[in-house]
Amino acid sequence: MNKLKVYEYNQIKSLIKKLLNVYRTNDMTSHKSHKEYILNDIKNVFEANDMDSSEFISELDDIKISKKKTELLLEKLKADVEDFELPSKKEVDKLFKKVKKLNVPDLDQVDTKTTVFLAWNDLSANRKYFVFKNRDNEYEGMFGELSVNKIKGFCKICNQESQVSLFLNKSKTSGMGNYTKKGDYICHDSDVCNRNLEDINHLYDFIEHVK
Template sequence: MNKIEVYKFVKVKQLVYQLIKLYRTNDMNSHKTQKDFLLNEINDIFKEKDIDISDFITSIDDVKLTKKKAEHLLNELKVYIQDFEIPSSSQLEKIFRKVKKLKRPDINLIDTKEISYLGWNDNSSNRKYIVYKNLDDKFEGIYGEISPNKVKGFCKICNQESDTSLFLNKTKHNKSSGTYTKKGDYICYDSFKCNQNLDDINNLYEFIVKIK
């Protein structure tokens, strides 16, 4: 079965919620072009993978569509989501080989159809760990300090407003002298919520490049 990536499904959900908002306007006749655009955008995401969602499109092409009904319909589409592969314990040890006593996430609490990357906090050391698949579909990871202080702001990974914290990654500034520098920015303190908002994986890649 062909499947779409998690972040693309996030985009689908965003488009569906835009559609519901459009349906709440008084004059739908003047918004028909926008409605058709949203429906085509949703369909095209699945069409790229040769997935037929014509029944879903018909169901959401309804001015009486409620959020509850939309969520039920979206849930039925989750069979078309490609699960994020969870790295094994040995793979995590290899990714973070410089970290002593690595605190691993509780994988039993993770819905692999809800995340585009794996991120978790170690509150005892104020660290955040991020594991992702690179463009060659290989695991890579990064870790750094995460401030316990949260502020309302825009996350540099998902580009949405949320409770953000300053994340700092320590990198070697000068190999000969052994000096280090810290690079970072504000990102979601809660990586699961970040994944819920991430609709473009390139945002994650750009953030990683910036702070490495």
């Protein structure tokens, strides 16, 4: 059975939010074209996975739909979302072989329906760790310094406004043992980031950028 990726589910969630805003505007002429445009975008997300959206769309095609009803629809849609494939503890250890005292969170506690990438903060070392499936569908790991300071700003990964912190990755510039630090502001709490991220390429771009 075909399923939606977690980030595609996030796309649909954000499109529904836009739809509700359109339903609440009074300008009926722009309302209709906006509505069609958004419903079509939602349909495209389903169709990209050869999934039928007709039932879902017909429920949404209702100016009187309540926020509560859309939340229920989204909850129901979770059955059609592909779980994030969790690595084993052993696989994670292997990705960070050189790290001493690696604190891996309890992987059983991860909500695989809201996870695009795995990331956790190690506050004792001021670090954030990332584990994700790369474009070749292989696990990749990366870590860097995470500032304890949180500010309101835009996250380089999910592109949404949230509580962000400066993340810095040490990268080797030459064979002479020289390092530079590259980084950007990202969501301090990666659970928030995972629920916001609508395009996995933004994660890949960020990883490339700080490497």
